[in-house]
Amino acid sequence: xxxxxxxxxxxxxxxxxxxxxxxxxxxxxxxxxxxxxxxxxxxxxxxxxxxxxxxxxxxxxxxxxxxxxxxxxxxxxxxxxxxxxxxxxxxxxxxxxxxxxxxxxxxxxxxxxxxxxxxxxxxxxxxxxxxxxxxxxxxxxxxxxxxxxxxxxxxxxxxx
Numbered sequence: 398x399x400x401x402x403x404x405x406x407x408x409x410x411x412x413x414x415x416x417x418x419x420x421x422x423x424x425x426x427x428x429x430x431x432x433x434x435x436x437x438x439x440x441x442x443x444x445x446x447x448x449x450x451x452x453x454x455x456x457x458x459x460x461x462x463x464x465x466x467x468x469x470x471x472x473x474x475x476x477x478x479x480x481x482x483x484x485x486x487x488x489x490x491x492x493x494x495x496x497x498x499x500x501x502x503x504x505x506x507x508x509x510x511x512x513x514x515x516x517x518x519x520x521x522x523x524x525x526x527x528x529x530x531x532x533x534x535x536x537x538x539x540x541x542x543x544x545x546x547x548x549x550x551x552x553x554x555x556x557x
């Protein structure tokens with residue numbers, strides 16, 4: 398059974414094949430710094446139930462972050478930074494009791510962070526949402542993340 402699949406820095410081009418997500422035994426999926434594109438579909442993501450490391454940073458994925466990503470109970474690291482993802486963060490991100498790293502910087506994310514309940518993310522150490530367009534205030538539930546050592550919420554504001 399395939400447990401680790403790494404393919405970073407290889408100039409891979411195209412979309413990830415649907416068959417890749419059938420590997421429910423995957424414990425590490427990493428394809429950073431390639432030219433991969435497409436949409437991350439709920440139906441594919443939900444199959445990765447054993448996955449603690451999910452790393453697709455520095456590619457060209459588009460669309461919204463799938464809600465089903467909150468069903469990956471073993472997830473410890475989520476790296477979707479430097480893609481073309483947009484929209485609000487799914488409220489299901491608050492389901493990760495094992496999550497240590499949440500890196501979504503340099504996408505086109507927006508909305509109200511108050512919709513995320515950070516209080517169950519007791520193992521969270523890093524949140525990086527650099528260059529996003531969130532509104533509102535930092536949610537009070539983030540103070541429950543007692544292991545948090547790095548927090549970055551700097552937004553890009555355009556002027557007309």
